[in-house]
Amino acid sequence: MTDLSFKGKEFVYNHHLAVPFRPLVPHPDKGIGPVALDGNLIIHGDNLHALKSLLPLYAGKVDCIFIDPPYNTGNEGWCYNDNVNAPMIKEWLNSNPVGIEDGLRHDKSGAMMWPRLRLLHELLGEDGSFWMTLDDNEIHRARAIMDEIFGEQNFIACCIWHKNYSPKPSAKYFSEDHDYLLIYAKDKTVWRPNLLDRTDDMNARYDNPDNDPRGPWKPGDLSARNYYGEGTYPITCPSGRVIPGPPSGRYWVVAENKFLEMNQDSRIWWGEDGNNVPSIKRFLSEVKDGRVPQTLWEYDEVGHTQDAKKELLNILNFSNSDDVFVTPKPVALVSRVMELATTEHSIILDSFAGSATTAQAVLTANKQD
Numbered sequence: 001m002t003d004l005s006f007k008g009k010e011f012v013y014n015h016h017l018a019v020p021f022r023p024l025v026p027h028p029d030k031g032i033g034p035v036a037l038d039g040n041l042i043i044h045g046d047n048l049h050a051l052k053s054l055l056p057l058y059a060g061k062v063d064c065i066f067i068d069p070p071y072n073t074g075n076e077g078w079c080y081n082d083n084v085n086a087p088m089i090k091e092w093l094n095s096n097p098v099g100i101e102d103g104l105r106h107d108k109s110g111a112m113m114w115p116r117l118r119l120l121h122e123l124l125g126e127d128g129s130f131w132m133t134l135d136d137n138e139i140h141r142a143r144a145i146m147d148e149i150f151g152e153q154n155f156i157a158c159c160i161w162h163k164n165y166s167p168k169p170s171a172k173y174f175s176e177d178h179d180y181l182l183i184y185a186k187d188k189t190v191w192r193p194n195l196l197d198r199t200d201d202m203n204a205r206y207d208n209p210d211n212d213p214r215g216p217w218k219p220g221d222l223s224a225r226n227y228y229g230e231g232t233y234p235i236t237c238p239s240g241r242v243i244p245g246p247p248s249g250r251y252w253v254v255a256e257n258k259f260l261e262m263n264q265d266s267r268i269w270w271g272e273d274g275n276n277v278p279s280i281k282r283f284l285s286e287v288k289d290g291r292v293p294q295t296l297w298e299y300d301e302v303g304h305t306q307d308a309k310k311e312l313l314n315i316l317n318f319s320n321s322d323d324v325f326v327t328p329k330p331v332a333l334v335s336r337v338m339e340l341a342t343t344e345h346s347i348i349l350d351s352f353a354g355s356a357t358t359a360q361a362v363l364t365a366n367k368q369d
Contacts, residue, residue, distance in 0.1 A: 004144035006110035016115040019052045042359065047351045051119040054349075062123045063346035066131045066337050066358055068329055072109040072138050109138055110145060116351065117149050121186070123349060129156070129191055129341045130184045133329065139180045146184055156183040156191075159295045161333065163305050181297070181337075193340040195290025202291065206284040212266060214286075219269050219279035222259075223250040230255035238274035253280075293340055303330025312355055325355045334361040344369040 024043065026035035031042075037057060043050040124130060130150065134142055139158070147155065159181040167175035185191035206216035223231075223246040231251030235243045246252050252259065259278075262268050268278045299307075308328040334357050342348060342365075350358035 002144070003148050004110065004141055006141075007104060007107040008111040009114065012111045012114045016048075016052070016118040019048055019115070021056070022049050022053045024053050040359075040362070042353070042356070048116055048119070051116060051123065051351055054123060055119070058123050058347065058349075060123070060125055061347055062349045063125055063128045063343075064131070064338065064341040064348045065120055065124055065128070066334060066348065066350050067120070067352045068133045068327075068350075068354055068357075069113060069352045070109070071135050071327070072105060073135070106138070106141060110141060113142070113145060114149075117145060120349070120351065121149050124186045125347075126187050127190045128186045129193075130186070131337050131341065132182045133161070134180050134182060135176070136180075139182065142182060146182065150184040150186070154185045154188045156185055156188065156193075157295050158182055159297055161297045161302065162299050165299055165304050165306065193293055194342075195288060196293055196339065198289075198291050203284065209272070210266075210269075212281070212283075214283050216285075217281040217283045220282045222252055222254075222268075222278050222280055223247055224253050225250055227251060228253065233259075235259070235278060237276070237278070238270050241275055243277060297333075297336065301332070302336045303332035305330075307332070308355075308357070328355040329357045331357055331361050331364065334358050335364065338362070338365055 022045075024037060024041075026037075028035055043053075120130065130146075132142065132146075143155075143158070161179045161181055162177060163179050164175070164177040167177065203216075206218045208216045228251040231253065232245050233252065233256040234245055235252075237243065254262065259268070262280065263278075267281050269281050270276050270278055305327065308330040309325075311331060312325060312328050338346075338348065338361055344365075348358065348362055353359065
């Protein structure tokens, strides 16, 4: 496996071990209801210290981690302020904002994320999953870091979120209309995503023109391009027409004896006049009770950046719109993550809380449950 090298990596490689355990100090006046460390928590402070403080309570118990870290665009002004005890790198690992002119900003990003990802990996349960939003600035470096910490064998997917509903006229080259959602499992052999609810459009594709007692169905192609040694036999239609074989360059997907069994069981559709190229009847009652998630996430399902800002302005009263978080995430986006990765009993962690979208999504899910 190829590892990513960045300046200071040798000093932060085990930095998470040197971070002291700090107590979580409850502030009842800032919460709702009695303080309970095994309930919903919002922790104020450096997230590296907060993660270390959670280890005694939650190591190996978190079911879903979603984070929206700094994208490191050069315009965010984030600071590297971890107290790494290494004089050789203190000169450049300092609390000055990381800007576009900082030639080592990618190294600093790697040094900042490494110990946090190590702690997040410790907190994640064996059947848990990790989700991180990023853009093109750091996505390729993040993949390399995650491969090293989580193991490249535990990579699940890199989804694309269509975040803008219209192009930006001010774009110098291309209007950047998407972000990435990087997904890893603690153990890919045991983690599986939940199925999404089937849509009305999906169910509407099923019909029952022959009044089959098994209910609505839709036709499926009997041929495919993959070579199949027993998939080149002739077929005789009910009308008497002989089809000498599958279309050129294709093969029937089942052997002839299996095809005859399916036809005997009325699982083959020949068209209303019995003269069509046969197709397989796929019954709605026999398909998965849900739909497999896809890697392309459209904004009409999970929201876009304009939605996110409107949501924030509806909740919080800002004196100036410039004070609004620049890149909040819509609740629908985080809700989709939770729909795929959690149950009603799951523990969810967001260590870059930002505008608290994850907290809002959790509260919304708890209301629904």
